[in-house]
Amino acid sequence: MSSPDIASILDNSRELDRLRKEQEEVLVEINKLHKKLQATPEVVEKPGDSSLSRLKSLYIQAKELSETEVTISNLLLSQLDTFLPSGPPGQQRRKMDGNDQKRKRMKSDSDISRLSPSMRSHIEACVSLKDEQVAARVTSDAEKDEWFVVKVINFDEKTKEFEVLDEEPGDDEEGGGQRKYKLPGSCIIPFPKRNDPSTPEFTAGRHVLAVYPGTTALYKATVISTPRKLFT
Numbered sequence: 001m002s003s004p005d006i007a008s009i010l011d012n013s014r015e016l017d018r019l020r021k022e023q024e025e026v027l028v029e030i031n032k033l034h035k036k037l038q039a040t041p042e043v044v045e046k047p048g049d050s051s052l053s054r055l056k057s058l059y060i061q062a063k064e065l066s067e068t069e070v071t072i073s074n075l076l077l078s079q080l081d082t083f084l085p086s087g088p089p090g091q092q093r094r095k096m097d098g099n100d101q102k103r104k105r106m107k108s109d110s111d112i113s114r115l116s117p118s119m120r121s122h123i124e125a126c127v128s129l130k131d132e133q134v135a136a137r138v139t140s141d142a143e144k145d146e147w148f149v150v151k152v153i154n155f156d157e158k159t160k161e162f163e164v165l166d167e168e169p170g171d172d173e174e175g176g177g178q179r180k181y182k183l184p185g186s187c188i189i190p191f192p193k194r195n196d197p198s199t200p201e202f203t204a205g206r207h208v209l210a211v212y213p214g215t216t217a218l219y220k221a222t223v224i225s226t227p228r229k230l231f232t
């Protein structure tokens with residue numbers, strides 16, 4: 001392997017490191033916006049608020065960085081393959097056949113372990129919502145802003161999408177049966193845990209999503225008062 005070839009590989013490795021650091025910074029900003037919108041969803045209704053447009057630009061930036069990382073990674077693989085000794089085809093094929101299933105089983109865990117702590121924590125939090133009920137905006141028309149209670153079936157770590165089930169669709173749904181949707185994280189709001197100390201207090205005047213009685217539909221409401229705490 002010549003010095004220029006080594007230099008090229010090292011340059012691409014440094015570029016990968018730079019991309020991953022930049023991805024971490026973007027993810028931190030996305031998480032901050034997620035927390036802000038979950039804590040005060042009414043902020044998007046204020047004139048001049050740019051939270052949603054900022055969130056969209058961050059997702060676009062994250063997507064571009066991810067695609068660039070894939071391109072650089074493939075280039076590095078090609079460069080390394082050029083200099084790696086190739087063994088007998090039959091022997092190489094038998095080795096791959098014997099370890100292929102093991103690699104597939106380990107792939108998901110190894111992919112997560114390479115992520116930054118903040119990104120790994122975010123993905124684990126999304127995965128943990130499986131079988132939980134959440135608030136979801138299932139309509140593509142953002143102007144309608146219709147939210148429903150749905151059940152999380154799965155979270156795809158590659159596409160970063162939630163697969164959810166509307167267990168009680170309305171009468172206008174075609175076929176009248178249960179429907180599944182694939183939604184990005186921006187369309188999902190986890191419900192606060194009753195015994196979670198980090199759950200914010202819903203004080204009077206705060207804007208929230210409330211459930212229509214006897215349905216899974218949600219509507220925007222304002223807290224008038226909170227239950228008094230009982231001391232024993």
